[in-house]
Amino acid sequence: GDSVTxxxxxxxxxxxxxxxxxxxxxxxxxxxxxxxxxxxxxxxQLLLKATKADDKGSNKGFEATYRKExxxxxxxxxxxxxxxxxxxxxxxxxxxxxxxxxxxxxxVKP
Amino acid sequence: xxxxSQSPSNKVTEKGKDVELRCDPISGHxxxxxxxxxxxxxxxxxxxxxxxSAPDKSGLPxxxxxxxxxxxxxxxxxxxxxxxxxxxxxxxASSRGYSYNxxxxxxxxxxxVL
Numbered sequence: 001g002d003s004v005t006x007x008x009x010x011x012x013x014x015x016x017x018x019x020x021x022x023x024x025x026x027x028x029x030x031x032x033x034x035x036x037x038x039x040x041x042x043x044x045q046l047l048l049k050a051t052k053a054d055d056k057g058s059n060k061g062f063e064a065t066y067r068k069e070x071x072x073x074x075x076x077x078x079x080x081x082x083x084x085x086x087x088x089x090x091x092x093x094x095x096x097x098x099x100x101x102x103x104x105x106x107x108v109k110p
Numbered sequence: 111x112x113x114x115s116q117s118p119s120n121k122v123t124e125k126g127k128d129v130e131l132r133c134d135p136i137s138g139h140x141x142x143x144x145x146x147x148x149x150x151x152x153x154x155x156x157x158x159x160x161x162x163s164a165p166d167k168s169g170l171p172x173x174x175x176x177x178x179x180x181x182x183x184x185x186x187x188x189x190x191x192x193x194x195x196x197x198x199x200x201x202x203a204s205s206r207g208y209s210y211n212x213x214x215x216x217x218x219x220x221x222x223v224l
Contacts, residue, residue: 034212043201043215043216043217043218044153044201044203044215045215046212046213049212089152089153091153098143098155098213099155100145100152100153100154100155101152102151102152103151103152103153
């Protein structure tokens with residue numbers, strides 16, 4: 001079945017460092033891809049999404065490009081801030097269900 | 111407008127008891143999802159409701175788990191004869207119904223089975 005594999009954490013970076021969180025997927029169809037974020041003490045919320053190959057989702061300085069050839073949707077940010085500390089989940093949606101990765105905890109230190 | 115709400119926020123129960131968890135989706139959202147988030151684990155899909163269609167129950171881990179959605183709105187997840195491994199945060203989400211649409215998550219119910 002469909003699945004998502006994302007980079008294991010935790011990830012600890014200094015402020016202004018470059019961030020990459022890897023995400024790859026397997027799917028039989030043509031899924032939509034998402035990154036969700038869970039800030040400390042808060043619920044999950046959508047960070048960005050891409051619905052077809054070569055689409056780039058972006059929000060709050062984060063970007064991810066839907067790469068069909070490598071079945072990937074890596075999350076990147078050029079300069080992280082302390083406020084980006086959270087757990088990040090890669091997800092795919094195909095037909096009726098949504099599959100999430102295990103989550104990657106990011107801690108950004110000042 | 112109001113977001114997705116869940117109740118109770120916390121539930122502590124004894125092994126073997128039944129529990130009911132409630133989810134109120136955003137008004138007008140036809141799709142409703144239940145997930146389980148165990149400590150240190152990702153989100154595990156449990157069940158999906160879309161409008162009046164038969165629910166997708168493929169993620170339910172055992173026949174002790176069931177869910178219903180009344181009138182296309184409020185949903186209840188029931189766990190019978192709870193076990194300690196059922197301890198987790200149970201999340202509900204709703205969306206406009208298409209697979210590429212954003213899901214809006216509730217705050218979750220933290221279930222602890224003693």
